[in-house]
Amino acid sequence: MVLGLxxxxxxxxxxxxxxxxxxRALKCGFHTDGRSRISNFWIPTGGISKKAVEGxxxxxxxxxxxxxxxxxxxSGVFHMLPLGLRVQEKLERLIxxxxxxxxxxxxxxxxxxxxxxxxxxxxxxxxSEVFKFQxxxxxxxxxxxxxxxxxxxxxxxxxxSYKDLPLRVYQISRKYRDExxxxxxxxxxxxxxxxxxxxxxxSVEEALKTYKSVKNAYVNLFDELKIPYxxxxxxxxxxxxxxxxxxxxxxxxxxxxVISCSSCEHIYNEELADGNAHNLGPETSQSSHKPGFDTEExxxxxxxxxxxxxxxxxxxxxxxxxxGWYPKFSMQDASKEPVEREVNSHAMKSxxxxxxxxxxxxxxxxxxxxxxxxKSNSTPFQRPxxxxxxxxxxxxxxxxxxxxxxxxxxxxxxxxxYTLLDRFPGTQNGLNLVKVHDGxxxxxxxxxxxxxxxxxxxxxxxxxxxxxxxxLQASVMVDRSLLGNSSKDQIVPMEMGCHGIGVSxxxxxxADRLADxxxxxxxxxxxxxxxxxxxxxxxxxxxxxxYDSLTSDQTAPxxxxxxxxxxxxxxxxxxxxxxxxPVIVVVGKGxxxxxxxxxxxxxxxxxxxxxxxxxxxAFVRSLLxxx
Numbered sequence: 001m002v003l004g005l006x007x008x009x010x011x012x013x014x015x016x017x018x019x020x021x022x023x024r025a026l027k028c029g030f031h032t033d034g035r036s037r038i039s040n041f042w043i044p045t046g047g048i049s050k051k052a053v054e055g056x057x058x059x060x061x062x063x064x065x066x067x068x069x070x071x072x073x074x075s076g077v078f079h080m081l082p083l084g085l086r087v088q089e090k091l092e093r094l095i096x097x098x099x100x101x102x103x104x105x106x107x108x109x110x111x112x113x114x115x116x117x118x119x120x121x122x123x124x125x126x127x128s129e130v131f132k133f134q135x136x137x138x139x140x141x142x143x144x145x146x147x148x149x150x151x152x153x154x155x156x157x158x159x160x161s162y163k164d165l166p167l168r169v170y171q172i173s174r175k176y177r178d179e180x181x182x183x184x185x186x187x188x189x190x191x192x193x194x195x196x197x198x199x200x201x202x203s204v205e206e207a208l209k210t211y212k213s214v215k216n217a218y219v220n221l222f223d224e225l226k227i228p229y230x231x232x233x234x235x236x237x238x239x240x241x242x243x244x245x246x247x248x249x250x251x252x253x254x255x256x257x258v259i260s261c262s263s264c265e266h267i268y269n270e271e272l273a274d275g276n277a278h279n280l281g282p283e284t285s286q287s288s289h290k291p292g293f294d295t296e297e298x299x300x301x302x303x304x305x306x307x308x309x310x311x312x313x314x315x316x317x318x319x320x321x322x323x324g325w326y327p328k329f330s331m332q333d334a335s336k337e338p339v340e341r342e343v344n345s346h347a348m349k350s351x352x353x354x355x356x357x358x359x360x361x362x363x364x365x366x367x368x369x370x371x372x373x374x375k376s377n378s379t380p381f382q383r384p385x386x387x388x389x390x391x392x393x394x395x396x397x398x399x400x401x402x403x404x405x406x407x408x409x410x411x412x413x414x415x416x417x418y419t420l421l422d423r424f425p426g427t428q429n430g431l432n433l434v435k436v437h438d439g440x441x442x443x444x445x446x447x448x449x450x451x452x453x454x455x456x457x458x459x460x461x462x463x464x465x466x467x468x469x470x471x472l473q474a475s476v477m478v479d480r481s482l483l484g485n486s487s488k489d490q491i492v493p494m495e496m497g498c499h500g501i502g503v504s505x506x507x508x509x510x511a512d513r514l515a516d517x518x519x520x521x522x523x524x525x526x527x528x529x530x531x532x533x534x535x536x537x538x539x540x541x542x543x544x545x546x547y548d549s550l551t552s553d554q555t556a557p558x559x560x561x562x563x564x565x566x567x568x569x570x571x572x573x574x575x576x577x578x579x580x581x582p583v584i585v586v587v588g589k590g591x592x593x594x595x596x597x598x599x600x601x602x603x604x605x606x607x608x609x610x611x612x613x614x615x616x617x618a619f620v621r622s623l624l625x626x627x
Contacts, residue, residue, distance in 0.1 A: 035547055036529065036561040042082050043068045045575055060253070060512035061185030063520050067579045069507075069528075076182025076190035078504075083579065086528040087507055088193065092172050094525050095195050095501060098221040102213050104168040104197055109147050109154075111174055115140035117149045121471055129178045143176035148468050148498060151198045155494070156474025162202040165476065165494070166210055170197035172503060184253055186508040187456065193504040199497035202478050204465070207495035208243075211463045214499050215245060218459055221501075222247055225523050226627060227513055230455060232258045233268040247459035247501075249509050254456040259436050263448025270435065270452070275347035275354075277392045277430035308394050311343040311433070314366035316358045318373040320385040321366060324348055326433040327393040332440065341434040348433060351389060354425040374416075383417045390422040392430035456509040462498045469493040511580075514603070520580025521602055524624045527582050531560040531620060534576060535587040536569045543587045546597065550585070550617055558620060577602070582627050583620055603627045 031037055045068045050058060064070050069084035080088060096106070115132060118124035124142070131143040144150065155167060172195045179190045186192065197214065201207040215231075222229045227249065234246040246269055248258050257270035309328035314321055329338040345361055352359045363369055374384035390396045423430060435452070442448040469475065470493050480486045507526075514521040524530055531550060535543035543562060550558040561581075563572050569588060576584050586598040596610040601623050611619045 031564075035544065035551075037564050038561060039564050041561070043579070044081065045578060057515050057517055058519075060508050060515055060520075063515055063578070064185065064508065064511055067520055070186075072185075074190075076179050076188070078186060078189065078191075083528045084507070087522070087526050088503060090526050090528075091503055091506060092195075094221060094224065095172065095503070098217045098224075099170050099195075099197060101220070102168060102197075102210075102217050103166075104170045107169050107171050108173060109144075109150050109171055111144055111176065112141050113144040113147070113150055115142050117153065117472075118142065121149050121468055123149070129180070131176050131178050145175050145177045146194075146498075146500070147171070147196060148198070148464070148496075149472065152468040152472045152474045152496065155198075155200055156469065156472060159200065159474075159494070160476055162476050162478045162482065165200055165202050166206060167200040168197065168210070168214075170195060170499075184508065186504045187253060188255075189504070192502065195501040195503055197497075197499040199499070200469075200474075201495045201497075202476055202492065203482070204495055207463060207465075207497060211243065211461065211497050214497065215461050218247055218461065218499070218501075222459070225510070225525050227510065227523060229458075230258050230260060230267055230453060232260075233272060234460065235269060235271040243463035245461050246457050248453070248455035248457055249513050250453045251456045251509060251512055252454055253509070253512050254454045256455050256457050257435070258453045258455045260451055260453065261442040261445060261448040262451065264442060264445040266442060266444040266448075270344065271346050273344045273347040273350065273432075273435075274424075275344075275351035275431055275433065276424050276427070277432040309341070309343070311348065312366045313345075313348065313352075313359050313361055314363050314370050315352075316360040318360075318369055320357055320387060321370040322348070322352055322357060322359065322387045322389065324389045324391070324433050325394045326391045330393055332437070339437050339439075341437065343433055344435045347431075348389070351421070351424060351431060351433075352387075355387065355419075355421065357387065383415060385417045385419070387419045387421060389431055389433060390420070391433040392422075396420065396422050456505070456512075457502070458506050458509055459501045460499070464496040464498055466493040466495060469496055515580070516602065518574075518602065519578035522580045522582060523603075524582050524627050527559075527580070529559050529561040529581055530624055531558050531583045531585060532563055532576050532579075532581040533560060533585045533587065534563045534569065534572050536589075539587045539591060540564060542591060546585065546587060546613065546616065549613065550620060553617060556621060558617070558624070583623055585616070585620070599623070601627070 030040055046066060050062075050066065058066075064084065065072070067083065068081055069087065070078045070080055073079050099106070115124055118130075124130065130145055132140070133142070134140055151169065155169075159165070159167060172193065175192055175194045177190055177192070179188060182189050199207070199210045199214065201210055219231065230248045230250065232246045232248060234244045246256070246258075248254070248256060250258075258267065259270060260267045307328045309326050311324040311326060312321065313324075324343060326343055327341050329340055332339050349359050349361065370384065421431065436450050438449075438451050440450045442450050473493075474496075475491045475493050478490055478492050480489050483490055510523065510526060511520055514523065522528070533543050533547045533550070543564075547560055547562045550560045563576070565572065567575075569586075573584065573586070582601065582603060584600040586600065588598060590596040590598050590610050594610075596612055597616055599607070599609050599611050599616070599619060601607040604623060604626060607623070609619075
């Protein structure tokens with residue numbers, strides 16, 4: 001019986017069955033011969049107008065929409081269409097392959113996590129970019145942006161002995177972030193696909209071995225993409241831990257600045273800038289005093305300064321004004337033009353933290369806010385504070401100008417507590433307050449020059465230590481023989497690692513990196529199809545045989561698709577360029593004249609070559625191996 005139908009008589013019932021059994025002619029053009037055909041595959045190219053100027057590269061997100069890979073559902077939320085899903089699945093299979101190489105098991109954790117659990121780890125704070133909600137019983141949940149808390153709790157409940165370690169588990173799943181300003185398509189969205197690998201060991205030594213093996217697996221994975229990338233030392237941020245590296249694609253769309261040396265292997269994220277000037281001349285002692293009557297002290301060591309700039313910030317309690325005096329322009333070389341400098345806010349924050357000052361970099365008018373707080377403070381024992389930082393290339397002034405503010409506050413210089421810092425707190429190192437400029441000398445090797453790259457972060461490896469296992473009680477019993485001088489077995493928190501790859505953002509990052517004025521241009525490892533066979537009208541049957549010759553080798557089959565649409569050759573070739581198939585095989589004039597096929601490959605210097613059918617498979621495979 002058909003559900004939902006209640007027959008009133010046997011005759012009516014049989015009538016309905018008769019209708020359901022009556023065959024209907026199919027109106028669609030599906031083929032069932034086993035070949036991949038565009039007529040069988042939903043590729044809704046178009047959708048938005050081309051925005052790029054003729055001859056220039058179009059925005060990667062626009063290309064992904066026009067090429068039929070995805071569509072935006074809401075701000076920062078996207079639907080993956082069949083082409084986009086094929087790219088995602090190929091990338092996931094590549095990740096699976098390299099995760100297996102380090103003995104990782106695949107899991108699937110729930111996207112729903114407990115707010116209490118995140119509060120226990122200390123990561124759920126006011127303003128956290130997480131989606132929070134309550135169920136009908138008022139239980140407090142969130143949509144997980146990452147799973148450190150959940151996996152630590154799960155493994156901690158199931159693992160009690162060091163003999164169960166090492167343990168390496170990973171997942172590729174949807175994550176959620178309440179991004180206040182989604183932008184650049186999949187690069188910064190509110191819903192995204194991420195691979196996260198979690199590792200568990202019983203000692204620091206074993207955990208660092210694991211970290212090294214995972215980092216090597218990442219290198220192999222990114223090498224297989226055959227796209228230039230950078231591996232940079234990085235800041236662990238709120239993830240915790242003491243060791244981390246980032247994997248970046250240089251891209252104008254990036255939000256990170258990565259510094260590399262032309263001579264040594266020193267590569268690091270600009271966020272690691274600590275404010276230390278490592279290339280100093282003669283050292284002098286750190287200064288810390290109130291302003292006197294002299295106008296200035298001697299020059300600090302460093303390159304000649306053309307002019308100085310002033311950068312200001314305020315502490316979170318608004319009682320301390322921090323002023324950074326830096327070289328606005330400086331000379332790298334006497335034979336070159338002066339270099340304009342910018343303040344590195346990461347360096348400023350690091351110096352301030354070392355001086356026990358918690359800066360609030362979000363305040364737009366720090367001097368006014370500091371003056372307002374100073375004016376309203378009636379406690380005589382809490383004098384307003386001013387901390388002056390001096391870059392090594394700046395002349396140190398004993399009496400920096402504050403006269404206007406002093407008049408407004410109706411106080412004298414003695415009413416303000418001044419501190420002057422031209423050395424990093426606790427050291428004899430000078431201060432470096434500015435961002436690296438291309439051509440600056442490397443402080444590691446002193447031979448190479450530094451270069452700054454705007455880059456997109458695609459992978460990140462963290463050694464977390466016991467950051468989560470301590471607070472979430474994930475411990476194992478370790479035999480005394482493994483603990484050195486210990487006389488008995490001990491329960492120790494597990495040493496953890498976390499290793500992520502942004503799967504969905506890699507799609508946009510790779511698309512942006514390789515796209516040109518014609519469209520997308522995928523690497524073989526991520527391409528929705530490796531080869532497209534495009535026949536001219538009247539050559540469809542020949543194109544099927546050519547498709548078969550490419551896909552028939554079971555030892556090394558080519559992932560091909562046949563464009564069997566009833567369109568003009570020029571339109572189909574333009575569409576193939578837009579979608580970005582690595583290799584295009586054209587069945588056209590060459591076939592009619594001399595039984596040859598035109599093979600195109602934009603990645604390899606816009607290669608176009610006439611190839612006989614008996615050489616086609618070997619030639620196409622040789623191209624694919626290079627991309």
